[in-house]
Amino acid sequence: MADPVQAQYQAYPYPARDPADERRRLITGSPSHLLEIDHYIYGARRDPAWPFRVLFAGGGTGDGAIMLAQQLADRGQPAEIVHLDLSAASRRVAEARARVRGLANIRFETGSLLDAGTLGRFDYVDCCGVLHHLEDPEAGLRALAGALAPGGGVGIMVYGELGRSGVYETQDLLRRLAPPARPAAERVALARHLVRALPETNLLRRNPLLGDHLSSDAGLFDLLLHARDRAYRVPGVLALLAAAGLRLVSFIEPIRYRPETWTSDPAVRRRLGEMDEPDRMAAAELLSSAMKVHIAYAVAADRREDTQARPTPSAIPVLRDLDPQALARTLKPGVPLTVRFDGQPLALPLPALAGPIVARCDGRRTVADIQNDLRETVDRRLDDRAFQAAFAPTYAALNGINRMLISGYGAERTGIVGI
Ligand SMILES: C[S@@+](CC[C@H](N)C(=O)[O-])C[C@H]1O[C@@H](n2cnc3c(N)ncnc32)[C@H](O)[C@@H]1O
Incomplete structure (x- = not known):
């Protein structure tokens, strides 16, 4: 080949x-x-x-x-x-x-x-x-x-280049220690020896974001012995x-x-x-x-229109791989939502109504339905401005972490658990 x-x-x-x-x-x-x-x-x-x-x-x-x-x-x-x-x-x-x-x-x-x-x-x-x-x-x-x-x-x-610090240096080292002409199994074995005993200063060892090499041989090969990769x-x-x-x-x-x-x-x-x-x-x-x-x-590139859905009153907001009730229960007024991206914990402040809003994102209600429902069940004085003051930051935060999206055809019917 x-x-x-x-x-x-x-x-x-x-x-x-x-x-x-x-x-x-x-x-x-x-x-x-x-x-x-x-x-x-x-x-x-x-x-x-x-x-x-x-x-x-x-x-x-x-x-x-x-x-x-x-x-x-x-x-x-x-x-x-x-x-x-x-x-x-x-x-x-x-x-x-x-x-x-x-x-x-x-x-x-x-x-x-x-x-x-x-x-x-x-x-x-x-x-x-x-x-x-x-x-x-x-x-x-x-x-x-x-x-x-x-x-x-x-x-x-x-x-991404910056998150892979240590990868290209280790690939370089392994090309010297176990050149591509050597049998693949021998290269994998040597790479395993190498990663087990790296000095504390080593960039790969200092990069907590990388773990593929610690799982399967395929993962190790893909990360550290790849024939061709750039970032x-x-x-x-x-x-x-x-x-x-x-x-x-x-x-x-x-x-x-x-x-x-x-x-x-x-x-x-x-x-x-x-x-x-x-x-x-x-x-x-x-x-x-x-x-x-x-x-x-x-x-x-020549498509001028906005292809990204927006949370207009007629839009149906849905949660991605999350149960609305379960998420709503974790959202307490005044307590930021804590998430972790690229190794960094982030505290996202959410409005007090975030929980009630999320609980109503059932894949059937539109944004306008959610507003009406909140007015009927939570706060009768909730006018457009007050609703937007709660909905907009909730959407910005949850869409930002890729958990709230707009659906064109309603309810999720999966009940599937992602990993
Ligand atoms: C890192 S894997 C990613 C597999 C899959 N897309 C995923 O995300 O799990 C890269 C895949 O691209 C395939 N590949 C590499 N060059 C290709 C090419 N020119 N045409 C089709 N497949 C290619 C490889 O065979 C390999 O299965």
Whole structure:
């Protein structure tokens, strides 16, 4: 096998998955969660009766394709999902997972994403953790953008440079200690010895965000022995999208790309407030210094309209993989919501009505319904201004952490637990 990347994923399908685990859990994540696609690419206006064509380019062992196929099947929405990968071994794992779940909406292809255009037009293309392994990522993304149907969009994930400190230094070291010409098993064994006994000063050891190398051989190979990988900062991601004729709709999670998330200093915040959006996002990454991935939704650059859904009165807000009542119970007036991103705990202040609002996000009520309901049951004096003063910051915080999105067709019917 001439291509070392193809050979690697043939020997070590990644991520390592046991199809039997499909009986007990669904892995959900970003990009390509159905709620996110509908929110960011379709403005919550996608017609669920229209057969949805999706490509998973470099679909690997199937995490993304299985998630989306299951979410569409659960909602009874017609779809054809094409899982495309260079590695037949990875494809077999993904196929076995689909079989265990009884999913009939995925078609499996072995081949290169550079030939995506030969597979027809797609309403949505996922390319998660793949572009940074290509010889020419721009050409890869151009091929995928070229396979989009009008009105479609992409969800990508590429590595973040700053959160991977220690990775490239260790890859360099391992190329010297265990050159690529040596048998793969020998290289894995030596890498395990190496990571067990690193000095305290070592960058990999000092990076608490990395753990893949401690799990499976496939994880170790992917992180420390990869044949070809590069990482991006925000301006590089924006340039990659632009070179493919795409424009960013949103990074995920949006809160990570708001620089105020990472500094409370008023003078710095004032200056950040004067900067344009690309600079603000670049500043957020430099401030955090810990983003190990960039997840982005994008559409054709010449699409002028706002494709991201907005919480208008007729919008239906839904919680992503969370039970509204359970979340509402954890929200106490005056107590900030604590979350952790990129290793950093964040305390998000929420209005006193956040709990009652969240409890009513049942996938049926619109924003206006929630307001009416609160007026009838919680506060009869709740006028538009008072409602917005509570709803807007609740939405901004929960959408920022990618937990509240807008849905076009109501109730979630899954009851599925993500990991
Ligand atoms: C890190 S894995 C990611 C798998 C999957 N997208 C995920 O997020 O779990 C990268 C995958 O991209 C595939 N790949 C690399 N280059 C490719 C290409 N040119 N065309 C299709 N697949 C490719 C590899 O075989 C591998 O399965």
